[in-house]
Amino acid sequence: MERRCRNVWTIAKRELAGYFMSPVAYVFIIIFLVLSGFFTFMVSDFFATNEASLAPFFFWHQWLYLFLVPAIGMRLWSEERRSGTIELLLTMPITAGQAIIAKFLAAWVFLGLALILTFPMVITVNFLGNPDNGVIAAGYLGSFLTAGAYLSLSSLTSAMTRNQVVSFITAVVLCMFLLLAGWPPVTNMVTWAPYWVIDTVAGVSVVPHYDALQRGVIAIRDLVYFASVMGFALFATGVIVHSRRGA
Amino acid sequence: MIEALNLVKWFGPILAVNDVTFTVERGEVLGFLGPNGAGKSTTMRMITGFLPPSSGTVRIDGHDVVDDPIPARENVGYLPENAPGYPEMTVTGFLNFVAEVHGLGGQDKRDAVGRVVEMCHLRPVLHQPIDTLSKGYRHRTCFAQSILPDPPILVLDEPTDGLDPNQKREVRDLIREMGKEKAIILSTHILEEVDAVCSRVIIIDNGQLVCNGTPDELRKRAPGAGSVTVGIYDHKAGEIKDVFSGLKGVKRVDVLGEHNGAVQVKVYPVRQDGNPLELGPVLANVMKERGMVFGEFHTEKGRLEEVFYDVTRAEQEVASDTEKVSNNVG
Known part of the structure; x- marks a missing residue:
């Protein structure tokens, strides 16, 4: 067990350091902060709502992540494949599962760091009013979990191809499905199907779970939802990495 | 040490490696020869456990690389074809990472990294990112990575590719030296390299093993040998x-x-x-x-080039001869 954790830690550390050694990290963080500020203040007109709440801020995260998370996730495996380092990584005395989890965790922690850097928002609302900081914490948790769900799907598409553009676009589409699954235009596409199919498709949606957390409700079933999306996507990543090693 | 038994690898409908069997003991340097696309790299990838064989087994020190991969991989240092490395990492960062993956820490890690830096003459580029290195340095960095944990087994896919003649010579000396106590497999296109470092040679053609012997034994198979x-x-x-x-x-x-x-x-x-x-x-x-x-x-002692040409060409001729015979019979 200790050995496994050490392997995951070693790989994740290298991976995370890799972000900061290339411009990826800085470009991503700056764009994330600028865009989340722009949407909160300019589009949602944060001050005009006259509420001490971060709801308008968090509302945009699920949409921002739609493009920004696949941009981080697309390189997870396709880069290894393209540069040939996958051959080194998968012949080291570690399992493919450890490598998958480590790479995922590193990217997730990185997204978490970007999220933490939005702390001036928290200071602002606390300075201006009297917000419910518990709700804000739950909001951050929901945002972080959504990023994780998107990231796990990006990891999956990244394992499928060495082409990062293909990986990015497929990931965006998958994440978009997660976001829009409960939306009537999407469910209407399957109106011919029995009710339980429509229900299942709608149930895949991240939106109700995200909204619950934004309201400050941390329920087991929402956490289970996020855990199962990530678990499923990472497991599928494992299957693909295993079967496509030589390709 | 290394046992490869009846290795077969299919890529879809293409048979890349067809029933290859051999063993390598400690103290042996096995040269892997063959035309491009003969299945050398595929075989090496199966030995290191990167590719699972379609059938057959590879055992490293008795550990099956598919069923018991971790102990097997701990004993193998691998230099893949084209010497990959993480482009944004510095040479020292990369080597430290490899040391940590092999469970080395503290003084052990510093010693191991220091040792390979000296052996591969990497000191001038220690703090340079890998993607800024010249081909020779990049290759040696990857080579350093493979010998870093001092594994008893080395699998080297074209270890002297992209090196200048002096560097080639150094790497060969290094391999010969390490070959005294390790089991080493190396693939190459350069026949003089086989003479310089290998104690045994395998020639593989169209995925099949066509020759297995010492360089002297092979030389005797040359058409002009002994004349x-x-x-x-x-x-x-x-x-x-x-x-x-x-x-x-x-x-x-x-x-x-x-x-x-x-x-x-x-x-x-x-x-x-x-x-x-x-x-x-x-x-x-x-x-x-x-x-x-x-x-x-x-x-004439016979030249390896002749043998190489002979066995990798003759195959095709034999094949067409058999065809003729069967046509006649038919």
Whole structure:
């Protein structure tokens, strides 16, 4: 067990350091902060709502992540494949599962760091009013979990191809499905199907779970939802990495 | 040490490796030869556990690389083709990472990294990112990575590719030195390299093993191996030919022509169990008896290029011959 954790830690550390050694990290963080500020203040007109709440801020995260998370996730495996380092990584005395989890965790922690850097928002609302900081914490948790769900799907598409553009676009589409699954235009596409199919498709949606957390409700079933999306996507990543090693 | 048993690899409908079996013991350096696309890299990838074989098994120190991968991989250092490395990492960062993955820490890690940095002369580029390195340095960085944990087994896919002649020589010396106590497999296109470092050679063609032996054994399989070229003065070509042709062990005598007043002939030996008979003493004796004066006398050892050409070409000819035979029968 200790050995496994050490392997995951070693790989994740290298991976995370890799972000900061290339411009990826800085470009991503700056764009994330600028865009989340722009949407909160300019589009949602944060001050005009006259509420001490971060709801308008968090509302945009699920949409921002739609493009920004696949941009981080697309390189997870396709880069290894393209540069040939996958051959080194998968012949080291570690399992493919450890490598998958480590790479995922590193990217997730990185997204978490970007999220933490939005702390001036928290200071602002606390300075201006009297917000419910518990709700804000739950909001951050929901945002972080959504990023994780998107990231796990990006990891999956990244394992499928060495082409990062293909990986990015497929990931965006998958994440978009997660976001829009409960939306009537999407469910209407399957109106011919029995009710339980429509229900299942709608149930895949991240939106109700995200909204619950934004309201400050941390329920087991929402956490289970996020855990199962990530678990499923990472497991599928494992299957693909295993079967496509030589390709 | 390394046991590869009946390895087969299919890529879709393409048979890349067809029933390859061999073993490598400690103290052996096995050279892996073959034309491009013969299945060398695929075989090496199966040995290191990167690719699972379609059938057959690889055992490293008794550990199956598919069923028991971690102990197997701990014992293998691997230099993949094209020497990959994480482009944004510095050389020292990369080597430290590899050391940590192998469970080294603290002083052990510093010692191991320091040792390979010296062995591979990486000191001048330690703090340079890998993607800014020249090909030679990049290759040596990846080579350093493979020997870093001092594994008892090394699998090196074209270890001297992209190096200049001096660097090639250094890497060969290093491999020969390490080959004394490790089991090493290396693939190469360079036949002189085989002579310089390998204690045994395998030639693989179209995914099949066509040769397995020491470089000397292989050399004897060359068509010209064991043939003797002599230049004899004051005798007629026909006479010489008659004398030599009658000798035991002589298969054929070719007259090459006259050079500086001497008739040059090439005498081919009969082969026994594929090995050419030793002609030197026989010819020397008969020339002494007959008072033939000769100005040149040398026995060809056979060249690996010839063997390589012979076994990787002959395959195709044999195949077409069999076809003819079966056509006739049909």
